[in-house]
Amino acid sequence: MTIFTIDDVKKTFRNGEVEEQVLKGINLSLQEGEITALVGASGSGKSTILTIAAGLQQASTGQVLFKGKNLTEMSQEQIRAIRASEFGFVFQSSHLVPFLTVQEQLLLMLNVSETKMNKQQQKEEVEKILQLVDMHHRRDAYPASLSGGEKQRVAIARAIIHKPKMLFADEPTASLDSERSRDVMTLIRDLTKTLNITTLMVTHDEEMLPYADRIITMKDGLVI
């Protein structure tokens, strides 16, 4: 079932006098529960399409439909609410808050996403998700004492703790070695399948492609 549609999305950036059309009419449909990998050379527009899909920036023209709702017609406040409750994000860098412990990072996310859990339920949810990503033993650790792979596991836990429908991942393994990358991809795959999350993932690492259900290649602002 199609849950997410990108329909003829174009994006033009203006740098001074110069206009650059970075996306030249992108069409994509994402199936519920599937991992779609977006590949292509650096500068081909992968991150731009991901951030437009996630409502982090606007398309110049075209539509983005999530569960039949047109994100491009929504107010910033409506998009913010959808992002907070239905979308999860993982980036190349884990972006953990340096002065919060592992479990505090996750509690913070539950507060941002405005889930209707009381304090006790929140704590239980954090425990559960930390077991899932195998970071329970490090719940009181600060980011500085975690390895790159551990940080990324916490970032993944934070991305899905509010049970989003969509996961947007931009080069989630780019800062990890091959073995850690495979661990992180296995985790993303297992979690998204178990929780029926639909994932759009940008990668330039061919080794990560076997983890995807579908692979889409971009070149010069077009899907090829």
Ligand SMILES: Nc1ncnc2c1ncn2[C@@H]1O[C@H](COP(=O)(O)OP(=O)(O)O)[C@@H](O)[C@H]1O
């Ligand atoms: N905010 C912006 N302003 C101007 N140009 C941008 C902006 N964001 C991206 N670009 C340009 O758009 C092109 C595609 O960028 P990006 O989507 O980040 O590519 P990729 O993720 O595939 O490497 C690049 O040429 C980049 O310089």
Ligand SMILES: [Mg+2]
């Ligand atoms: Mg990019």
